[in-house]
Amino acid sequence: MGPIRFILLTLLLCSSQCLGQEAPPAVTLVNVKTRNETHIELEWTKVNNINTYALKSSDEPETPITGLDGNTVTHTVSSLSAGTKYSFTLFTVLEELRSTGFEFPAVTAPPAVTLVIVKTRSETDIELEWTKVSDINPYTYILKRTGGTDTPIPGPAGNKVTHTVSSLSAGTEYSFTLFTVFEDARSTGHDFSEVTGMFPMFTKPFNDLAKGKRTGREKQIKIILCYGPDISVS
Numbered sequence: 001m002g003p004i005r006f007i008l009l010t011l012l013l014c015s016s017q018c019l020g021q022e023a024p025p026a027v028t029l030v031n032v033k034t035r036n037e038t039h040i041e042l043e044w045t046k047v048n049n050i051n052t053y054a055l056k057s058s059d060e061p062e063t064p065i066t067g068l069d070g071n072t073v074t075h076t077v078s079s080l081s082a083g084t085k086y087s088f089t090l091f092t093v094l095e096e097l098r099s100t101g102f103e104f105p106a107v108t109a110p111p112a113v114t115l116v117i118v119k120t121r122s123e124t125d126i127e128l129e130w131t132k133v134s135d136i137n138p139y140t141y142i143l144k145r146t147g148g149t150d151t152p153i154p155g156p157a158g159n160k161v162t163h164t165v166s167s168l169s170a171g172t173e174y175s176f177t178l179f180t181v182f183e184d185a186r187s188t189g190h191d192f193s194e195v196t197g198m199f200p201m202f203t204k205p206f207n208d209l210a211k212g213k214r215t216g217r218e219k220q221i222k223i224i225l226c227y228g229p230d231i232s233v234s
């Protein structure tokens with residue numbers, strides 16, 4: 001090998017490190033700042049005050065990202081599918097050099113339930129039912145009672161989810177918010193209100209009455225004492 005060739009080869013092999021440039025460090029943590037069904041907003045702290053990054057997501061082409069002023073960089077990934085887990089790789093970019101990739105997963109919010117019906121109702125219990133938002137993904141649900149606690153509800157086999165809220169007071173309106181949950185992501189909340197049945201102390205006399213011949217007037221009284229859309233009078 002001649003001296004010229006040797007010098008060229010050495011220059012090629014030693015690349016930029018011989019010229020005093022080292023690959024920049026990788027980001028070590030990426031947070032999901034906000035998310036919905038189609039977008040994930042990512043945020044990370046700048047490395048060595050570097051403003052340029054590249055984000056790779058599965059089969060998508062790489063996206064160059066330039067940070068603004070300040071210590072953090074935010075970037076929103078769009079056109080995503082609801083309730084889906086995506087894998088990302090983030091590189092710190094410094095001129096021609098890039099860090100090793102920092103890999104992380106992030107999920108989009110799952111779809112929300114749009115309708116909850118009351119299957120049965122008593123003075124103390126309300127049995128709720130809704131259709132699962134997906135047959136494929138094993139979502140769970142969270143039912144929040146306004147002013148109360150969050151109740152996690154598994155998505156069982158089959159198409160419907162039923163859940164009974166108990167220990168309620170008679171003749172009272174309760175407000176709820178139902179969320180679909182996928183990993184650490186919640187859907188938007190579906191808000192609804194329902195009332196418990198009323199006046200349990202009047203049930204017995206009316207049941208006794210029901211054994212005999214009932215008049216139109218008795219039926220009328222019962223309608224007044226009990227309310228709620230599902231309470232039928234026969």
Ligand SMILES: *[C@@H]1O[C@H](CO)[C@@H](O)[C@H](O)[C@H]1NC(C)=O
Pocket residue numbers: 034035036037038039041076
């Ligand atoms: C999701 O969030 C983005 C902003 O990050 C917004 O532009 C978009 O309208 C939101 N989509 C829904 C369905 O709320």
